[in-house]
Amino acid sequence: MKFVFEGHEYELSDLELKILKYHKIMGPDYSKLISHRFHISLQEAFDIHKKLLSMGLLQKVTAPIINYHSKDKRLKSLKHRNHTYYDLSRTGKLLLREYERQIKEIELELEFPYKR
Known part of the structure; x- marks a missing residue:
């Protein structure tokens, strides 16, 4: 679907929009977990993250420790980063x-429940 935002035209599939929404709700995550959550191939998850990163819609997380959040804000954990994590820009x-x-x-x- 084509969408014009701040003078730029973005063409995003439904899956790409869902992945953006996922990052909004869940925070930083990596391609392997995205492929598992959305039942897509690992290569497709890598390609989507690469596309969204090049469009400026995602950014790489540089912090060595990641704060995980879930819909239930009581469930929060810290994790040392072992993959390339992406979050919404x-x-x-x-x-x-x-x-x-x-x-x-x-x-x-x-x-639910989430496994990390």
């Missing part, structure tokens, strides 16, 4: 908010 957060405001809310069905 400021542009990604703004684009996602504007998309959901103008077009439609992105439905994301996350399965």
Whole structure:
């Protein structure tokens, strides 16, 4: 789907929008876990993260320790980073908010319990 935001045109698939929404809800994550959560190949998860990173919608996390959050804010944990983690950039957060405001809310069905 094509979407114009701040003078730039973005073409994002439904899956890419769901992955952006996932990062908004869950925070930083890595491609292998994304491939597991969305039942896609690892290569497809790498490619999507690479595309969203090049568009400026995601950023690489540089901190050596990651704070994990879940929908239930009581479930929070710290983890040492062993993979390349990605999180929403400021542009990604703004684009996602504007998309959901103008077009439609992105439905994301996350399965509980989470394993990290």
